[in-house]
Structures are given as structure tokens and as C-alpha cells.
Amino acid sequence: MDVKGRSSISVCNDTDILQNDEDLDLRRGPWTVEEDLTLINYIANHGEGRWNSLARCAGLKRTGKSCRLRWLNYLRPDVRRGNITLEEQLLILELHSRWGNRWSKIAQHLPGRTDNEIKNYWRTRVQKHAKQLKCDVNSKQFKDTMRYLWMPRLVERIQAASASASVSVSSSVTGTGPSPVPSTTGITASSHHHHLFNNHNNNNNSGFRSSGQFVLPKTSIGNDFGGSQVTPSYTPDNSSTAASSDSFGTPVSDLTDYYSAIPINNNHPNPDNYFQAGYGGGGQVGNYSESMTSPAAAGYYNPGLDFQAMDQININNWMDSDDASDSLWNVEDIWFLQPHHLNTTNI
DNA sequence: AAGTCTTTCAACCGCAGCACA
DNA sequence: TTGTGCTGCGGTTGAAAGACT
Incomplete structure (x- = not known):
């Protein structure tokens, strides 16, 4: 019936x-x-x-x-409408890499977002890019591209946006009342990632706080990874430490763990900065990395390519673009998927 | 201005799991 | 134990809006 x-x-x-x-x-x-x-x-x-x-x-x-x-x-x-923010995009990518198409479960960690909305986002944005890059969205190549290029770029965008926002509003924000921070800049520049993934000390308040921090709900990561690989150190206690630091603090996921495991002297500039800044600074390699090949070790990053210049262009594109995700894809991604590059990986 | 193509997203579909009689 | 109904989930569809020619 x-x-x-x-x-x-x-x-x-x-x-x-x-x-x-x-x-x-x-x-x-x-x-x-x-x-x-x-x-x-x-x-x-x-x-x-x-x-x-x-x-x-x-x-x-x-x-x-x-x-x-x-x-x-x-x-x-409490349905939250409107564009998916950068923070939310990053979280979706992170959680999808962990759980796959478990839309409902992913939605539990994005306050106010529905599984349907997240599913639609994934299909219309992420799969679209996979199609543009002529690879399957479930392929290792595409997943690696997401991990090593798109997600670090998102973090950088968040960092850049929050930095600029903090300049423009810092003198007027007192920490009470509705957040004056635009939806795409809901975290502070110095501790952005930590706030994003942090369960934080506030037990029941989630979303964008008056301080401009994005806080996950009580049931969010750190409390609710079930049987998956979660570093025990990811607790509210730890979060309070890192929240006041420039470091991104303790590793919170397999992906972040993996980022931190990548040698910082490779020639991939933006992720370098991002890794050096301490994103997932615990240096532990999570379960997920077992299925992955280290991009640095496998020769993912061609020393001859001028990623600095490329990423400067990317950043400029980000700033000009209305679509946070579209501009994250570019020639670098295509290079990433080139046969000469793929030959060095164990697909 | 009109027609066509593309994108977005609300809604539907089928299935699985659970509760209960 | 089994049958029935309900709920929730993930996949898919199609109408509407926007972009393009």
C-alpha cells in the first residue's frame, strides 16, 4: 500500500x-x-x-x-535551506569517504540538512565533476582527487574566507546574538578545521555559533562513529585544547589522518601549507588509508609542475566564483587523472 | 522572443528492518 | 513463528527554472 x-x-x-x-x-x-x-x-x-x-x-x-x-x-x-556551505561541503566529502552513500547518517552530522538534500548535492555536484573528469565517481582516482585536491582546497577556501571575514567584522563582533559571519565563513581562521569537526564543549548547540564557529551537534563525529576507526583522542577534552591553537589538533578521521601522513616536502603547495598547519596533526594513519597509495610515495606529485602558480590561479577563481565547488576543479585535477600519473599508482 | 538544453531538487518508488499481534 | 503494517533509507524520476543558442 x-x-x-x-x-x-x-x-x-x-x-x-x-x-x-x-x-x-x-x-x-x-x-x-x-x-x-x-x-x-x-x-x-x-x-x-x-x-x-x-x-x-x-x-x-x-x-x-x-x-x-x-x-x-x-x-x-529546523530545516536549513539555501546553499551548501564550504564547511558543509567538506564535511560531506569527509563523511561520504567514510560511509559511502549513507545519506541519512551523513545528514545527522549536518544540522538542518536532510539526507535528500545531501544526496542531491552529491549527485548534482560531485558526480557532475566526476563526469567532467571522465572517471567514475567510485573510482580510486576520483576519490584520491577528492582527498588530495578538492578537500585541501576547500579547507584553504574556508581559511581564506574566514580570514577575510575576521578582518571585516572583528571589530564589531562581541560574541552575542546572531552570527554576523556569512554562511561560508563560519569558522575562525586560526582554528577553522578544528571547529568544523569538533564536538566541542557545547552539548546541544550546533551549527554556526555567534562567535562564527561552526559546531556540530552533540551526536556528531566523535560520539557517533560506531564501530569505525575513530581515534580515541578525538574528544571534547582534546578539542578545547586545539581550539585555542593554530593547530588543527588531534586527528579526527581517516582522511585527516592520511593527510597528516603525507610528507610535507612534496611539491604540492596548498596541501603542504595545510598539512604544515597541523591539519590532522596526530600523524596517525587511519584504517581507510590501507586501501590507498600514498600520493607522495607513489609519485603523485610531479616536481616539475608549478603547483604554486596553478593554485594561485585556483584561489583567484575561488574568489571570483559563485559556485564554491565548481572552481575547485581545474587543470590540476585533469592532470591528476592523466595516464602518466595513473601509471605510477596501483589502481 | 522562442526554442532547446541543462541543472536542480522535491517527490516517488521499492526494499529492508522493525514492532506487534 | 508468522503475517501485517509502519517507518526509514537509498535510488530514481520528472517538473520547473535557468542557461544557452
């Missing part, structure tokens, strides 16, 4: 029992304002859950599934 809903019994009250199929001619497609209001009002009065009976009792000619989806993905008051 899915969308075509062939349930024949209404249970709202006993005098309103049998209805034939014509009576249950269910609506499909976009929701109207009236339907939205009906659903909102009903949930306000009766709470959510028991979606099938909710749909019937509220008088909505929709399946319970449809009501649930509409509420969770759109009408819920």
Missing part, C-alpha cells in the same frame, strides 16, 4: 470506517500551500509519527510516506 494506497480502512474514528478506493484517490506531485498548512497544523496539535493515520486523520489525501517526507524534508522548522 504505497503511493497507490489500497488501504481500505480509515481508523480516525469508528464511525468512519470503510471507504472504497475512489474515496482514497490519493494526491501525488507537488504539495499545495493548503496541504502544507494542514500538515503543519496537525503536527503542531498532535505531534509527528504514525504517518499513515496522521495522513488520514488530518484529512490529507496523501500517503503517510508522502506526509513524512514533506515534513522531514521541507516543513520541519
Whole structure:
């Protein structure tokens, strides 16, 4: 009894029992304002859950599934709408590298974002880039490109944006009230990554704090990695230490661990800075790296290429671009996927 | 201005797991 | 133990909007 809903019994009250199929001619497609209001009002009065009976009792000619989806993905008051921020992009990449298409699980770590939204982001942005780069989104090449190029660039963008934001607002921010920091600059320049991945000391407040820090919810990383490889040191206690430091603090993930394991004297400039700054500074290699080849050791980075110059162009593009993700892909990525480069890797 | 192509995202579909009778 | 219904998840679709020609 899915969308075509062939349930024949209404249970709202006993005098309103049998209805034939014509009576249950269910609506499909976009929701109207009236339907939205009906659903909102009903949930306000009766709470959510028991979606099938909710749909019937509220008088909505929709399946319970449809009501649930509409509420969770759109009408819920805490749904966060608008562009996916850089911090969120980074988090999505990070968590997807760990969990794959576990959209719901990933969404739990992005306050206000729905699994549907994250899934759409992945399909429309990330897969689009994989297609442009002519490789499969699940291929090792593409994943490595994400890890070694895209994610470090995101961190740099975040750093650059927050640095510029801190210059412009630092004199006026007192730390109370709504954050004046633009959504793409929700972290401080000196400790950005740590705040992003940090469970922090605030147990129940998440998202962008008045200080401009992005804080994950209580159930976020560090508390909720289940059986996966999580460094025990990633705790709120540790976070408080690193939060006041220029270091990114303790390793928080396999990916960050892996970043830190890459020799800092390779010729990949931006990640260098980023690694040297202490991103995942614990130096531990996580479980995920077992399936990966060190880019430095395997000759990923061609000493002859002028990455400094290339990345300067990238940064300029970032600053000019409206789309945070699109400009992160460029000739460097294509080079990364070139046969001469791939020949050096153990695909 | 009109037609076509591309992108985005809300909504649907099918399935799996769970609770309960 | 089994059947039924409900919920939640991940994959997919299609309408609408925007970009392009």
C-alpha cells in the first residue's frame, strides 16, 4: 500500500470506517500551500509519527510516506535551506569517504540538512565533476582527487574566507546574538578545521555559533562513529585544547589522518601549507588509508609542475566564483587523472 | 522572443528492518 | 513463528527554472 494506497480502512474514528478506493484517490506531485498548512497544523496539535493515520486523520489525501517526507524534508522548522556551505561541503566529502552513500547518517552530522538534500548535492555536484573528469565517481582516482585536491582546497577556501571575514567584522563582533559571519565563513581562521569537526564543549548547540564557529551537534563525529576507526583522542577534552591553537589538533578521521601522513616536502603547495598547519596533526594513519597509495610515495606529485602558480590561479577563481565547488576543479585535477600519473599508482 | 538544453531538487518508488499481534 | 503494517533509507524520476543558442 504505497503511493497507490489500497488501504481500505480509515481508523480516525469508528464511525468512519470503510471507504472504497475512489474515496482514497490519493494526491501525488507537488504539495499545495493548503496541504502544507494542514500538515503543519496537525503536527503542531498532535505531534509527528504514525504517518499513515496522521495522513488520514488530518484529512490529507496523501500517503503517510508522502506526509513524512514533506515534513522531514521541507516543513520541519529546523530545516536549513539555501546553499551548501564550504564547511558543509567538506564535511560531506569527509563523511561520504567514510560511509559511502549513507545519506541519512551523513545528514545527522549536518544540522538542518536532510539526507535528500545531501544526496542531491552529491549527485548534482560531485558526480557532475566526476563526469567532467571522465572517471567514475567510485573510482580510486576520483576519490584520491577528492582527498588530495578538492578537500585541501576547500579547507584553504574556508581559511581564506574566514580570514577575510575576521578582518571585516572583528571589530564589531562581541560574541552575542546572531552570527554576523556569512554562511561560508563560519569558522575562525586560526582554528577553522578544528571547529568544523569538533564536538566541542557545547552539548546541544550546533551549527554556526555567534562567535562564527561552526559546531556540530552533540551526536556528531566523535560520539557517533560506531564501530569505525575513530581515534580515541578525538574528544571534547582534546578539542578545547586545539581550539585555542593554530593547530588543527588531534586527528579526527581517516582522511585527516592520511593527510597528516603525507610528507610535507612534496611539491604540492596548498596541501603542504595545510598539512604544515597541523591539519590532522596526530600523524596517525587511519584504517581507510590501507586501501590507498600514498600520493607522495607513489609519485603523485610531479616536481616539475608549478603547483604554486596553478593554485594561485585556483584561489583567484575561488574568489571570483559563485559556485564554491565548481572552481575547485581545474587543470590540476585533469592532470591528476592523466595516464602518466595513473601509471605510477596501483589502481 | 522562442526554442532547446541543462541543472536542480522535491517527490516517488521499492526494499529492508522493525514492532506487534 | 508468522503475517501485517509502519517507518526509514537509498535510488530514481520528472517538473520547473535557468542557461544557452
